[in-house]
Amino acid sequence: MRATVDGNEAAVTVAYHTNEICAIFPITPASPMAELADTWSASGRPNIYGSVPTVVEMQSEGGAAGALHGALQGGALSTTFTASQGLLLMIPDMYKIAGELTPTVFHVAARSLAAQGLSIFGDHQDVMAVRQTGFALLGSSSVQEAHDLAAVAQAATLRARVPFVHFFDGFRTSHELNTIELLSEDDLLTLVPEELVRAHRARALSPEHALIRGTSQNPDVYFQARETVNPFYAQVPALVEQSMEALAERCGRRYHIVDYAGHPEAERVAIAMGSGAETLRETVAYLAARGERVGAVTVRLYRPFPGEALLGVLPQTVRRIAVLDRTKEPGSFGEPLFLDVLGVVAEASTRNERVAMPEVIGGRYGLSSKEFTPAMAAGIFAELATARPRRRFTVGITDDVSGTSIPYGALDIEPAETLRAVFFGRGADGTVGANKNTIKILGTRRYAQGYFVYDSKKSGSETVSHLRFGPRPIKAPYLVEKAGFVGCHHFGLLGRQEVLARAAPGAAVLLNCSQPPERVWETLARSIQERILEKGLSLWVIDANRIARELGLGERINTILQACFFSISGVLEAGEALDRMKEAIRKTYGRRGTKVVEANLSAVDRAVEQLARVEIPDEATSTFELPPLVPDSAPQFVKAVTAVMMAGRGDELPVSALPPDGSWPSGTAAYEKRNISDLVADWDAQACIQCGNCSFVCPHSVLRAKFYDRRRLADAPPGFRSAPLNARGLPDTRYTLQVSVEDCTGCALCVEACPVTAPKDPTRRAINLTWRDDVVAAERRNAAFFETLPDAERPRVDFGTVRGTQFLTPLFEFSGACAGCGETPYLKLVSQLFGDRAVIANATGCSSIYGGNLPTTPWTTDAAGRGPAWSNSLFEDNAEFGLGLRLAADHHGARARARLAELKDQLGPELVSAILEAPQRSESELAAQRERLAEVRQRLLALSIPAAIELQSLLEYLLRRSIWIVGGDGWAYDIGSGGLDHVLASGRDVNVLVLDTEVYSNTGGQASKATPLGAVAKFAAAGKAVEKKDLALQAIAYGSVYVARVAMGADPQQTLRAFREAESFDGPSLIIAYSHCIAHGIDMRDGLDQQHRAVASGSWPLLRYDPLLRANGENPFLLDSPRPRIPLEDYTSRELRYSMLATSDPAEAERLAALARDAVRLRWETYEEMATRPAHRFPADARKER
Amino acid sequence: MDLSTSYLGFRLKNPVVASASPLSRTVEGVRQLADAGVGAVVLSSLFEEVLEAEARRHGALVEAGSERFAESLTYFPEAALADAAPRRYLSLIERASSAVAIPVIASLNAVTPAGWTTYARQMQDAGAVAIELNFLPSLPVEDEVSGRVIEERQLEALRLVKAVVSVPVAVKMNPCYSAAGEMARRFAAAGADGLVLFNRFLCPDIDPQALAVVPSGGLSSPADGRLPRAWIALLRRRLTISLAASSGVEGPDDVAKHLLAGSDVVMTASALLRHGPEYAQVLLGGLCAWMASKGFSRLEELRGLLAAEAR
């Protein structure tokens, strides 16, 4: 059967149907495999042996591997899906599984490892890091192979008893849609017959035939025992070959563990694994057809390394070999595939099994999904033809530091019959969905391929869809470079160089534009006009936004543009294409009711009617150019590096442009000015009561308040708004709330938080949304002037009130988080209150992505250059990482204090005692300490003794440092739970902030142990059936931890108090912050209201636990929210995560809802009881006075 | 005292029927109503437009976060995708019907022909013993559509439903027809097994202090019973189909009055919402006491006693 699926689906289709247990943990890009398995399991789909596989989500990949090991020892066919760090966490179990000769297949969407930076994209670093575990490694180079070899791996592992990693390239293959032939149930049963399953089951641990495994062995036998497995490994290559042969017999697709393609008398050969091998093969076919004596070797079985097979396929004529590794091993002699090939060839030559020893060179390519194109492949063959090829090289980058990179030109090997199209869209507009739909529509008639490139931001993100259609299977695992059709779905995107760069000469360009066709040309910048003329492009326009608005489709312009594509591209005869589209619309939208269907059907008709071709003059007429991406005033690095990345041209940056150790400058988000929202916040100076609520909740830090002497206004641009400062005794002081409209996402949380309504108009607040186009020019000027106004002096700000905090400059701004994000306001608050002395350890997750995903990042510095120093170590180790930062600071601090005491007389006894005894709690005390330290620094300059020099380097540690450990619930409740627990028990002064969205947000909504009872999430599709873990109570049990549960939307003042108390508490603090999230299935504008409801219903009681109170004989447990006063349903029914269960399984929804109500009541009663206990009934903080 | 009556062909143990309201939106609510002794329950209506709006909202929320960031191409399990199927309502019918011994009547307000037929059919399949068609007054958005057209649509809907279900079908009329009597007769002619007189339009209110439109509590007062009572008295002897009175029941007297006018059953929503489901017992107790005081021992003796003569 033919189907158009992506690599993940191709692999999991086989894995699911040939296994009994799947133990998983979400990780990009492998998560979709686990999610599909879960969906199938939840719907009762059986495997080929007739049972429905069990899918369990574990707390980490380590946990998944452990569960898997157990399941395998229990005799069940078991599998997992993972990548990258996840695979690394499985290594200990992998040794065990292999050591015990246990058959299993791990399906890996191969991905980069976090080194100088994390990357979610594809390469082979992860699989190469397990090549020594004893697992066999089998690599697929296409979507079809990911399907076929999944079956081969399963068949081979059960025969060989050697466990397998079956891998394919993350994103490039895992997320590429391609038309493939699916194996039938019978095919699978033939390949993996039931006898094999029974043999595996018979090896299970069983009290009926008891034995022990996992002994501890001693010097006498361990070694020999380790050697016992050799015969099993020896037969793996043959068994894999046999399975491949069996597959070929069933379905005609023939693979070998090592395959050769190309000229039979090739002199130059390149060797690779994964999707790069497919590009190599295709390029070689092209070059060989033109007479070049070149060949390509695809290594499919990588472990056990099939040396013999490799020698068998290498033509004797080969003189030079380039081995391509999609990985990097700094400091090695070469990357692993290269070493293996070199070793095999060298051994064969020295043993005279080959006539001549070819020259073998090794190169790296494609790290982190860097493109690997036919041009690069040809470049490698060219390098092999040079007099002295580089021994080690890289391809695809410009390495101007070590000179490793080889040059390559341009090469288009794609057959003319392939229709290539590229679409530039925005996340919100449905472009990707429409393209997937197009592929489904055409996939039955032609072969199709789709690959989608997403942006690094979650709000206002851009998407690029690369589509190919043709009469034959499409083998082109690289982006479309010469598109015959380019869809530019937003006028603003046309400024991206990539848009027209990807157009082939004579291509059709479809532009969504509000201008009528006759006016379009004049609105184009000169360079764009020139490009269009140069390439002889035809230009088509449609005003899709207007049509969508008229039809009530909102931002979803996808149907309209899809219809235009079908009309222009001729991929199908137009009438037929539109009929099929309409059919698809009825199918896709039918379940949403007639209105949606009708609107979309009309969208098709109107699109066809209104699509127009633009008359293109003979020459460029435009007199204006695109504005520069970043202002001239930006720092050099931003101009030279960041701006290039922002323009989508980061691939062009040479090695020397990048920092070698992963350290990047802060505060680059401020230069991006993304202008992503048509609606932006607009302040009403007259109505405003200056309460600060709006700027407090603003997730994007676009609302800034300042007060200043009114004489300053003399220089203000016209239209700059201000009001008298709402404070007694300061008649000459003005107040301004400035909106950075170019950074505003239009989320409207400010409007929702505003407590006042404008006089005479109940629909307006003191802050409202307005059209960006109407205000942007003026507000840009206003913002620039606002910048020149002085920041409030921190000691003059009232840190204790929400109103006061609006005057503190946020040192976290303009992140790419979702519009209306519920997490970022908390981080902004940390940055305002403590940012100038904070170090932040950030667990991987949403906050590490919007916090640290290049090209631009939001953590920034104040006027003095101070600000949060931020780092992300891993997902699982964040609490420990933060603790380490604390230990270092404490150690340095102690050393500094000792040195300072030693130098007391030289530096002035008074100053030294003042420093050593400084309380450093309030902002003025901190300011005073800074002054003292500056003074000491001066005085130290006069001393050149070693102690003074050392003290200079440690002085900063005498200012109280604020260590923050930040992460989501996936980290705190699941994967990092053990570490967090340990760190909370350490007694050290760290501040833990859990941004609790009650679900894994960054990887797309998988259940965590924070997911509440009754909520639906991935891996809890039937509703979570276990109560949320009460992390607060667990921490309270230690007695030495400050604990708070907060919800800014319900009680901002309590939030503020909790943050300040937590930070000032000299010991571990834990703040659990309710963070509304797009994964809750809410209109994000309602986020704050939902927080309020969560608290009012008792679902999220606000509390603080302060060990200092206990020490003073008071009750340390403070219940900060009133008794539940609305039914739980008034909160839950407004969120899709709850209401969807009522739609899909009403009876179960009611059952869980009743239990959830009970749980809320119970918890409330427990808390209420705790709030009235005497102090001595809580554990004492046993730490010594510190 | 024999309070039994018949309605839509069922024998009910008494004439007090809980009409559609939030009380009959859950199985638990229906159970409480049954425990309180009502003769039958009409479930809160299924509104096609609400169902579609929910599915649209649901779909939009699922879409809102999807396909924009490489790590989170979706946020919800596929099993939970948007769907306008009335599963929740059907499940309510199923579970409520098996939870109680009294008849459970479903109530439908659809807007499309397909909606009327599909949902009515599904309701019957889920175990509804009868279906009430809830026709709401046409809203001002339709101010260009003539009354006759709207009446025709309602009759058509009734015919469509009758054609696809075998259970009895009642029509809940609203009082806003130019000729309610004629309309009642046309409904009867089109196959209605019973008429419920009348629904009330829950008009929102305006709060002059907050300058805002606010929902009205919407509970009736005894005076609201006069209009349906007058019509029932007028129609009783002219129509042979079941008649249910709805509106204005606050105490047992109001029940008695509706019965005397000729209704087969007396429906109540406001009184039960105001005093709780248990209040049905008070109504029934009061009815018995009044009957005893007047010397009635069977409901039949008094029903329609004061109905108008047929002309």
Ligand SMILES: Cc1cc2nc3c(=O)[nH]c(=O)nc-3n(C[C@H](O)[C@H](O)[C@H](O)COP(=O)(O)O)c2cc1C
């Ligand atoms: C809150 C509320 C909800 C109602 N929901 C429905 C409904 O879903 N379907 C319906 O046909 N009538 C509905 N009604 C109307 C009642 O069933 C009843 O016909 C009307 O309120 C008059 O009766 P009463 O005076 O006893 O309240 C509702 C009434 C109220 C007060």
